[in-house]
Amino acid sequence: MSTAAGQAGTPAERGARDDVLVRARGLQVHFPVSSKGLRRRRTGAVRAVDGVDLDIRRGETLGLVGESGCGKSTLGNALLRLVEPTAGRVEFDGTDVTALSAKALRALRRRAVMVFQDPYASLDPRTTVGQTVAEPLQVHSLHRGTEARAARVAELLELVGLDPSVASRYPHEFSGGQRQRVGIARALAGEPDFVVCDEAIASLDVSVQAQVLNLLRDLQQRLGLTYLFVSHDLAAVRHVSDRIAVMYLGRVVEVGDAADVSARPQHPYAQALLSAVPLPDPAAERRRERIVLSGDVPSATRVPSGCRFRTRCPRAFSPCPDVDPALQEVEPAHTAACHLHGVVGVPVAAGEHTGA
Amino acid sequence: MSEPVLVVEDLRVQLDTPRGNARIVNGLSYSVAPGETVAVVGESGSGKSVSVMALLGLLPKRARVTGSARFRGRDLLTMRERELRAVRGDGVGMVFQDPMTSLNPVLTIGRQLTEGLLAHRKVSGKREARERAAQLLADVGLPDPRGALDRFPHELSGGMRQRVVIATALAGDPALLIADEATTALDVTVQAQILDLVARLQDEHRTGVVWITHDLGVVAGVADRVLVMYGGRCVEDGTVDDVFERPAHPYTQGLLGSLPQLHDGGAGGSRELVAIGGTPPPPTDLPPGCVFWPRCPVRGDERCATEQPPLTPVGPRDGAGAGSSAVPHRAATFYDAARGAGEVGS
């Protein structure tokens, strides 16, 4: 598991400053595909997450970008075991999440939480926002007693910039931005360490997105949170992240410091992705040269052999169809899985993704 | 500049709701010249989508639409349903956010394309219609266009479907293309393909395009002119360069300031975004003065609270005069960004 996720150095060095909160190794989520008809036979699998190594350091924001269907949301869910991984392991603060019992897993849900995309769908329409925010407190028996609990709910609502008196209202009375604040308050109720923001601003209006991004960062600084910020919005990811991981077809293809990845993307896919982001600046738009990729993302049931990007890659060459490239260091703390970089032809070791 | 394909004047849309009379669009005027792209930008609830649905007669009957919208000289708002349908299929092409709203899930792509062509007598027979349909799909960059004719919408990916919708919209060689959040649901790499495609087709056919979107990045890339909507009103318009480089309305300034930048100097997360506080006013309860007043960080003039500022030309700046371009740069505000305070026009 040499150059896993951006963090260079010998194992000893890493052990010395082991500031990793969440560690994924060979993580795999395959969804079975069954044939139609009376006899449902398993005919294949959607390889949503297909061998991901990722380290998320304590207190950082790791941005996870990629296009729809690349498996970024599934990865976020699998880290919290909201989706069951089919192989590999996830360590949270040293404990193996994939091996936890149902009871231990519920306890983990206090410390590792998620903020969901659609604030209109993620709140129960028949529950007041106060009850929604209080739910983690009840589930984990925190702040026992009606008084203490109400006080804590008020505190949480204030923390996310809402007036505590709204606790007795129902979600439909709120705007999208306000609902997302409620969703964040619920996530923070149990004083978590790790928050997965799964497209948390995607459904919000532009001016409200900025409010929520500012709030998320403010909360991170005040509460020392660690974020995995999953989004297709590269500008937002660039803004909030310390490091960025780029995913393509179930695999992390590039990881590095946010500034490095956005300024000098190394993987041809990351380069194309970044070049396609429209910039809110007409002069820059006229100068910009887009790398327009041909074709569509292949189906996750039929992942190409070798490098999975080779079918659309403008720079594919001889080793690409045969060798699945491993993440290798391109520059300090910046890795990419491409034969153009590092030692040509270093494959992903066969044994690595069976759970090291 | 040649005769505009579309001239919208004082468009207003009102609707009765349980919470009162909703004033969704309040006096919108603009025109689109052949080959020109006018972007209408706004957040949800700004009335941008309703304003184009009103043009095409796609609103519920109880919506009250006033003003005029002349397409090649004829007012769309007073047309009968039959004429309007003819215009929708022939002179005006439409592309919406969700391609499945425009495609019939139980008919093949080929059937849907050829039916339109035959209905509007663009072709002489079925065989020719099929040829033409395949050509259209090839034009929009669909791989294996002939094969695609016999497939159903669900067999295609989202980007492919949106291309098919664009092909359908372009089948009648429209003089005007209306794209309502047409690339919002697509991935950026696919969006880039679609934007290139529309630009190319627009160049070839001199199509006028109304591009409705909330994405300022897309606007910067495609638009010649920009119209910023807020609370059903146009708060600023002008060329894309004027509006993006010298935004005059506090809302436009706020919107641009609230955007995270991809190529931002310094370490990620160092800059606080300038968010606009609060939320847009509901259309049933618009403020009496400037629609942006409740959220405005400037409030440059006491009239803002009580009086609706008209769209007035933005004052000339050092070196560059507002008159240097054929398109005026106007903003509906009493506040002059150039001078920091004071009045505009009047």
Place this chain on the structure above:
Amino acid sequence: MSAAQDPVAVPARRISVRPARGRFTTALKLLLTSPPTLFATLVVAGVVVLALFDELIAPTGYNEVDVQQRLLPPGQGHWFGTDDLGRDVLSRVVLGAAVSLQVGAVAVGFSLLVGVTAGLLAGYYGRWLDTVLMRLMDVLFAFPAILLAIAVIAILGPGTTNAMIAIGITYTPVFARVTRAAVLGVKESVFVRASRSVGVSDARMLLRHVLPNAAPPIIVQTSVSLAFAVLAEAALSFVGLGTQPPAPSWGRMLSEGRSYLEDAWWMAVFPGLAIVLLVLAFNLLGDGLRDVLDPQQRSALEAARAKPRRRRRAGVGA
């Protein structure tokens, strides 16, 4: 960002996480201010009062035979007329209310409890539990309802109580299916995933989130089934398997009156009217309840009532 500008913000005070006004007070108020549901509530309340105080209200006993007075038309002394044995129809209608209401409540209560539980578990857990429970329900569903009820009574023996159980069993699969379908939709919703992500247990999830959100179709089904249960009791009594003579039930009276329809229409019409009225009331009440138990509908209703002349729904957003 300032909360003061947000539309729902009001000055801070002691907070409560519970709904502002009691949910049921608001719901009840809304129910009683709408003419159809007010009517329905009054009818149901009226029948309940009849059932509770039947012996005080009824002018005569249910089986006071007076052959001299047989088949008298409605008029002085006998407002609803008399039947073929000279018994007062009004008294029998009043005394039959308890039976009809009891049948509805007990039978539907039974199928509600069993059916909703089965549907909830089958829909939520899926897999083998779903297969086993729903195939069981399919078997019950495969028989025509009345035939099944007859079979149940054949085992248990005739009588009002057994009729109730029989009717309850026949409606169970309907509730199971309706519940399961609703649960399948609700359990995929994001708020269920969101609750799971903070560690909510299955039991809490089912009771606090899944069941309340799956409730609307169940409520409608309940009101429909209440109506059908009253009719089913009538049908069972009609073939002699429900209420045993001489005890009155609306269904029995209807069936007995049928043979005298040409000579004494009042024998069938009055119990028939009672059934129609009660069935109608249950349906109206079910629809009303479904609306006022949904917070969003409740707000819309409150807004609509506040502006009585503007009752149309908002349909257009930009």
